[in-house]
Amino acid sequence: MLGFTRRSISSNLLRAVTRNSHTLAFLETSGSTLTPASLSALTAAKEIKKPITALLVGPNAKDAASSVAEFEGIEKVLIQTDKRYEHYLPEQITPLVVSLLQDSSKDISSFIIPASAVGKSVLPRSAAILDIQPLSDIIKVVDPSTFVRPTYAGNALLTVKSTDKIIMTSVRGSAFPPADEKSASPAPIEEIAAVDTDCKTVFISEQLMKSDKPDLSSAKIVVSGGRALKDKATFDSLLNPLAEKLGAAIGASRAAVDDGYCDNSLQVGQTGKIIAPDLYIAIGISGAIQHLAGMKDSKVIVAINKDEEAPIFKIADVGLVGDIYSIIPELTEKL
Template sequence: MFARTTRSLRTVSVSTLRARLLSTLTIAEHSNATLNAGTLSAISAARQLGPGPINVLVAGAEADVTSIASQIAQVDGLTKVITVANTAYAKGLPENLAALVAAEVKANSYTHVVASGSAFGRNLLPRVGALLDVQPISDITQVVNESTFVRPIYAGNAIATVHSTDPIKLVTIRASAFAAVELAGASTTIEASTNDPNVPKSSEWISEEITKSERPDLGTAKKVVSGGRGLKDKANFEAVMYPLADALGAAIGASRAAVDAGFCDNSLQVGQTGKVVAPELYLSVGISGAIQHLAGMKDSKTIAAINKDGDAPIFEVADVGLVADLFEAVPELTSKIKA
């Protein structure tokens, strides 16, 4: 006599299988208990990778961690917010933070790590890549699928589609290319990590000088006015650009030439070696339009330019252009906006 054995098979959909395989760790960027808006764009990009858990890592001093984690926990669709309170990670020093991120990835088998493409993300993920022996993919503007991404190259003059075969994808995103998720009042679980490697401090924060302004932040502003070499000196920059920015309710930016000449702080630099912005309105004043500058602003929805040189390269990308002496045109424009 032979006994008959019956086996039942359960089919699993491709999407369910992918959800089991994919898991993403998003790195929160923050400063003095203030969440950087680029983190919300990074979460938006993480959602596009496909189904699977999305966790957010918040590391820093205890007071900062508590405040930031509470804010992020309001985002819908997150699996959990992971906190690490350790003074070694205060100020987001990448030399210290990289070991923590690598430890989290190994302990939880994350397939993706996502961060904003700010100075913070650009400093951190290459170090994490070295520890994990994988190649970071920087400054992406589109997620094709979980292993394929679109990013600009050659100062934005060419677009590359990059496919990664690494088991762990380390990705920094261009914040302006991904709409920030909203703090929708959710109550995501917050839990402390047990994977802190407690590495000795390899770097230490000494001091900082913060430029405070009531104007909108350059990286996230909907309107930006930028000044260039044509303003001639710092006094002219402040006398011409500040009233214009205030009249428009805009952030202030600058070309590298203006920053190098000392017209303004380097935190205002727009371009390949500065900040990449994509506001609804970008008004260029006295900027010729070098390729490095165009790389930082040509994705703006509307570009306007004022320059006395009608052959300036900026006019090739501008939607609206005015060939005029900026010292006459800008004060007149400012007075009409105020009126």
């Protein structure tokens, strides 16, 4: 465990965090509900122990607002429903976030956002404009200004204290359980003004991977395949039946993705998704450090590999040494 105290670049920005100051939590919606990563960010926001102002944007914000207002710890829900926010373009969201953080009447001393693709784009942009050092991908709240975050692909943990006037963090979803406690009296909902920008970025289209399987980021069980699966047809024919029996999401190593066995949205690891399901089954995956960075916090890890020296066995709770081409069909059959 490493530890250091960060000093703010410009000391005139320093100010003591006031007792009544708020946390602004930027939460993403999918339809009229919060995304799993946003529910985890809300849990982290509660641990900061300041009243929470939730911010929802886009045309779905209105539908989601009334259910978000019921979560414990939320004191107010701000919504901005303009179409310009529909696709979460960071070039549009950043000016809105910055304007709220600069608004002294809102008295915001903490900002929190999921470490999702949106959070990874909005946090550094907003922090740079405000000359604040953001703390990304936190996995633990020690106190309102001190957080734990992983570094070196999760091989070391930093305990970081911020002295900035606004403490800006993004939250690793797999490190916090989803918020579920509701309050007896829902928070008020306030529509705020959009912020005009000279944004030159225009949304054109998106191609979403549609799947009838559980979402990899939030699935309780993940069946993950590596290079040993040989090709796409083998990957699908071996993993799909097992995943269906278990109601599991499918994941993959980068080698499997690079060799075209599956879509890159299934990649688990340092440069893929970071997940912590209840059960992770690694099939024909060696356990390179970059893969472990994405799954080592899984509650139970099962590894199946023909090489008993494979590094994946060092972190596996259950290890099966053998050929996946006989073990997986047998396991699927027995299930």
